Amino acid sequence: MRISILFFIIYGTFALKGVNGMETQPSGMEIQAHNSVERPLSTEELSRTPKSPEAISEVDTRLPTSLKPLRYRIRLQPFVNGNFSIFGFLEVEMEVLETTYNITLHMLDIITKNDTVKVLGSGGVEQRQVGIKSQHYDPVRQFYVAQMEEALMKGERYTLQMEFLGYLNDQLRGFYRSTYKDVDGNSKYFAVTQFQSTHARRAFPCFDEPALKATFEVHLARETWMTSLSNMPLAATRPAKGQEGWVWDRFERSVPMSTYLVAFVVSDFSYIASSSGEGILFRVWAQPSAIRQAEYISQLGSKILAFYEAYFNVSYPLPKMDMVAVPELQAQGMENWGLITLRDRIVLYDPDVNSVRAKEKLVEVVTHELAHQWFGNLVTPFWWDDLWLNEGFATFVSFVGSAHAEPSWKKMEKFTTEVLQKVFETDGLESSHQISLPVNNASEISEIFDGIEYNKGASIIRMMMYFLGEYTFRKGLNSYLNAFAYSNAEQDDLWEHLTAAAHRDRKLPESLSVKTIMDTWTLQKGFPVVKVARSSDGTSADVSQEHFLLMKEKKSCRTQDLRWWVPLSYTSQGEANFDQTEAIGWMKDSDQRISITSLPPKDQWVIFNLQQTGYYRVNYDDHNWNLLIQQLKDDHEVIHIVNRAQIIDDAMNLARAGQLSYTIALDVFAYLGKEREHLPWMSGVSNLSYVILMFQRTRAFPALKLRGIRIISPNRRSEVMCTAIKAGGEREWNFVWNEYLSSNAENEKISFLEPLGCSRNVTILSRYLEIGLNPSMGTRKDDFKIIFNSVAKNSIGRQIAWTFLTKRWNDILPFAKRKRGMLLRQVTLSFNTPRDIKDLEHFLQDRNTDLAEVTKTADQVKERARNNVMWMEKNFHEIVEFLEDHGYASPKLCYGIFKSVVIVNLLCVVHIQFSFHAFPGTGSFLTGHSFRGKPVSVLHECDHFIEQKNMFRFCMLLLALPMYPSTSPVLLLRVVVMRRPPPPSAAMPPSGQGQGWVGRCRPGRRYLNLPACR
């Protein structure tokens, strides 16, 4: 309760202005902090009180179930331009569900004024006051408790009133303050809220659990030159009596909603208005100088809101929607009902400054938060253990929304590489967790906001949509949303409505429910690999399932019995019908193996998991793998684009897990030279990046001087700045840093942060990390993650970032401890030696390392590092020899390749310069013009050539060049994927014999630092 003590200091010099009833002017009011217990605790309370901080996680921090809030009235006067205090008044009407003597509410960083607390019977005509025996505060549970002199009777209603004092903190949670610089460089303050998950209690005492929905009437006091916003439209504004220059805004009473969705903003922001659907007022707010950059989200937001209304067939229930671009926000966006907050650097958009990728991110965030208006806001999980229902749906639906907003991006296809294949990596660890998790206290609740909840949630919802068919899926959703509107639900409720729809449309047999299927995906961690072993004539297959683990640790035996209800879909070479995505058959959780007949003869391939709609991997016998590889080489377009990406991802990960030889997996890459679609390339690049990461520290990476390339289209700008900083010194770094500081365009600023971490100068990198922790140097609190990751990704910076993290752990983001886990994950990605593991364990076991909110990440990070060590032992030499056997290990040849790459590079640039007019692309060309007043010299923009058959692979090489030197294994790997494989006569071990030649040395071939032969 550090803040309570602070209050006494603040209020000693501060004139009190009451907010109770808005017009009162209390004098000399007694303020009492409830940070100490005023009476002896009862035996029952004592038994619930922890003995030590470690025991906190075992304490039941849930509110008693005796009271239910019905209506809140909240008045807040935040002194945004003063000493950041908040005068508050709360009135909450409650219904008694079980007779009780106590009123228990959540409260944190607030002090109540004891003598203003009143409890009134509110059922009858006369409001009888109930005497209060005592009040106390329980800091462990974050409870305010008022004990009554008489029992509050079941079935009756009572109203609690109190005045309190709060504080606009600078910790990006609760009701907090933040600043931005206006065009003249003056600091402007504003106040904004972030209540999810358990921070509403920091702004006003409340029943801060998602199932305790109530209506809210919000009153905010503001200075006349500022604006206030809340979830509902403004109802009236009145001058604040006795306070010149202040007014009170009263907002309409809200629909029933959870406390974590209440929101306020007090600022001097400007807005753009549009309207959506049935006259819903839609406004986007941003700091005045940036409002023009909000045009795009203004159009996008209203369009998506109307689209979702049609998609769910449920109207948006509020009369307005405000979206506020906020300079400092813990998350990328927050879905507060009717008042969405978004991080301004993500959502403000200027096509001359932002890349296409940045625009995609923006659309992702906006469509995600808007989807929550239905999933989360209208229907809310009872408790945080079903958080995945919120986040999984919003993540999946955001792809549906993005596909509607920008059809050319093919977002529904990209789901596989951007979401599903990504989360496979975490969910393939033994230390992964089930999606539906029991959580109790605030720290555990915060910790579950991770990739599993979002990305696995979205992936299994997508799987469900495909096995039910979209029509049935949407009908089930509509019935679920209508049944639980303004109320709460759990996953079983959703399963029930989807089952009813599925049975009605005959998508599932009467004997099978959605719950039976989906419980296997939500109540256990991980996912299966389906193994397809075809008979010798090919016409039948033995299909089995097994828990997929990236690396089975020796002691592992715990999880081998996991099985799932797996929707099977497949096609064959003769049919090649990839649209049949509804399940043709099911593999039950009781089936370890089943037999499938009627497959084509053995000279034709089969592919399972069409369009990768199922949340599982597929492995085949070597013969079928080779048929698939041959098809890719002969005519890859016969295979659906998503399945091409799937084949690459499955093959590489099966090889990583030791279930397929790298010889086959790398052979899949051979066709990529002809691939013109993004998706398979994304899969390829992200999988190669693992190999790259492992190889990275086996050789130094000398910088490639690419001076001269200054500015290109926004889509490549970061890469080029990175190259310049890498090759340059203090001067170049300072140049970009000053660009960052002087830029007024928030959406542009973010593009400088990452390149600044590319320096190869140890002093600069250490200084950069320090700057990141010190917002007075010009960065923002939520920038630290970008700054840290940029240094951690840099091969020179990794050790600096690791040392920094371990030394400063407890100073880093103390208000968002969960984010430390993300930093830890990033910096340890390339840990692959026993020494690395020792360092990591030493750090994690240190008693001074506060692991609150990161315990699961810590386990995952340890497992990943151990996997990497095992991977290196097993695969490093196999891959090195694969390269050698393909003729890429000789320095002479490599020089030849390098030379040709340089020529290609030049050709590419020349070609682009002469012919870019012929390729109207999505990125913006800035030829012969200027970027922020500086001349643009060289262009090389490969996005425009993706459609150009022969140029694409050259451009991929070109892109690889600035990042990696020609002599590294990385480039060799990249060259491998560009080249056709050598004829069979080449010295390459036959497939399936990979194990036999792992780790063998080769006389005279020391190029890749292989152990020399004695």
Ligand SMILES: [Zn+2]
């Ligand atoms: Zn969300």
